[in-house]
Amino acid sequence: MQHTICHVRVTPIAFRDPPLLNAAGIHEPWALRSIIEIETNTAYVGINETYGDQAMLDLLAKAAPALQGLSPWALNEMEARVRALVQPAAGGSEFLGEQISLAPGTHVSKNVAKVISAFEVAMLDLQGQLAQAPVVDLLGGAVRDAVPFSAYLFFKYAQHIDKPYSPDPFGEGLNPTQMVAQARRMIDQYGFKSIKLKAGALPPEQEVDTLLALAKAFPGAPLRIDPNANWSVATSLKAVEQLRGVLEYYEDPAPGLEGMAAVAKACDVPLATNMVVTDFPEFARNVRMGCPVRIVLSDHHYWGGLRSTQQLSRLCQTFDMGLSMHSNSHLGISLIAMTHLAAAVPLLSYACDTHYPWQDEEIVQGGRLQFEGGSLRVPTGAGLGVRIDPEALKRLHDNWLNCGIRHRDDLGQMRKYDSSFTGKQPRY
């Protein structure tokens, strides 16, 4: 029986997101994603989750015809067709703005890679169902049974300015004591062993003090700080000196590859990034500069998919670089795709980032995914090993219909709190 793709369904969804602070501003009350369902003539359905801003929805609509009549195995052909449909017009650039640096997935240069990724994972889910093998097996098989994630801390307000719903359980997080409590709560619930602090939001001294307090409260836990390029080179070097002996790696302290190179020259903590090495041409540029960035924070959603991220891993290995994993606000399909991928990539030995604890919704059957000791077990069922809960999909799509948000705007949201906020970087 010949299996071919005959239908593609993209459903935008929205879910509650807490008032998390970052360099660009603050999270809005609703985070956007889209859910992809790819159906074959033989009634198999492959699923995936990706970005949900309007530009992405437009791109997906434009690219969906690429899948018509394709075999679920024809990933290379899908890529060629998507490239032909998406590349020339570079659709969606009108929605770009100050968000670029924070979320590489919104950059127009990633249009092809993120659409390919959106379709690839769903096609791999189909392949796994056809072959009766989990997606991790299609990637060469698991090198670990469970994938460790890190506690991803954010400075935050107790609730959104417009109070659209009852506040999240984490409460305010604006000083070291509150942040240690935030970490404690998250670690108690999920068992994470590593801690990442999203920084670049408060004055650097407060953020450094917070990290030092975390180091004291969680001795031996690998710690990371991510100012999202909101620090000057001088500030970056001063902070890393104060954090001597504390950091596992130093994520995107200063802006641009040149800024990172200046920091790298004067600091012996390895630099990590999801801002200046976000595609293969940027990878080459980093190598040609002598690899100031030593660790790439990969994200299959904009690196072109799971197989492409495996190729990135080979590039990192070839140039003696490390690999870890970046995340945006997401639900369980993205989380499970990350888990299959991380399980199949030997080099991915750092605990991966995830925003998952900040969400309280789920789209997959069975509800919220369960961590054990900070790790997620790699599914062994066919394909991704999770299915969509139709009622949840309807509920989250209704959220999208009602929330009024169509593209992420952390800066605009921040201006509701502070009309003088410019988002100019580096702020410190």
Next chain:
Amino acid sequence: MQHTICHVRVTPIAFRDPPLLNAAGIHEPWALRSIIEIETNTAYVGINETYGDQAMLDLLAKAAPALQGLSPWALNEMEARVRALVQPAAGGSEFLGEQISLAPGTHVSKNVAKVISAFEVAMLDLQGQLAQAPVVDLLGGAVRDAVPFSAYLFFKYAQHIDKPYSPDPFGEGLNPTQMVAQARRMIDQYGFKSIKLKAGALPPEQEVDTLLALAKAFPGAPLRIDPNANWSVATSLKAVEQLRGVLEYYEDPAPGLEGMAAVAKACDVPLATNMVVTDFPEFARNVRMGCPVRIVLSDHHYWGGLRSTQQLSRLCQTFDMGLSMHSNSHLGISLIAMTHLAAAVPLLSYACDTHYPWQDEEIVQGGRLQFEGGSLRVPTGAGLGVRIDPEALKRLHDNWLNCGIRHRDDLGQMRKYDSSFTGKQPRY
């Protein structure tokens, strides 16, 4: 039903090989390969073909336990186990000698990669049978229906010095007229569109004259010359000047990456190699030197398999390099694996090298594979799409038992013709 590997069979074979001249000496009358059969508890058998020298047989025997109990999908686990078994002892180095530069597959540093490749292809053949998909689909699907190969010309004697069997139909090939006739014969039979001349065997002027004669006889055909690093930098530059406007690429004229870099600096024909970029560390070295080599001649047999060669393709793409394909003397299983791979790698747009026309035997059911217009159709059956002919396997194994050759020795063979031959490189 759980499929696990329960048995591995390695059968050394030998087949007739004509007296082909190269930089290291001359081919012996018998070429060695080994045939791998990997069996599951569920009676599926995955097959492959690889090197057959004694060192490789020893390595395969040492590594075979790695496969016991593995799922055919567990390629990453297989790699880890092979690495653990093979790496430390670096077995087989005693058989190395002057052959290193000609055949990267015999270098001890490739032990892990070539064993992984030997097992990977057979496991992919199993996966394809389980998933009812051709191997090319497991690699992302075909980007071309047929893979073009090139006419691979050799200077040669009419027959072997020890006359072990009747001479091959190509006759002597020692001057331009004979070589044009060799090309004509091969192109008439196979339909190749590109021509590669193995050089480094006769004085450079004769080889240049031959290529100029080929250019005249086959106008418009892409031409390549491969002196196997047997020319000095000065000779390389003189020759490429005489060949102005004729070469598609210039393969391994001078020894070492430094020699290649010196040639690259003074010549505008892109340099290709299967001698100085033969693994990922060497790839990095070439990049750090500014990419004097522009085209990698890949060979999945020593690059760690089909998926690893796909990763090599991504590396080449990232650093604006090209990719073509190298070969050694081989039969149909290797040829079909190369075809699946080349079909799945968009970057592999050059016609691939193959020694296939120099062989007159086959190991696969149905006998010799058929080219159409110089290309081989990508199989659409499950797995590799070819099966072993048990009678052929027995016959070719008997050859191995009787031929007395246990490792390739082009130099020793050449000394039978010319006792003063040293093989010292570069000769010219």
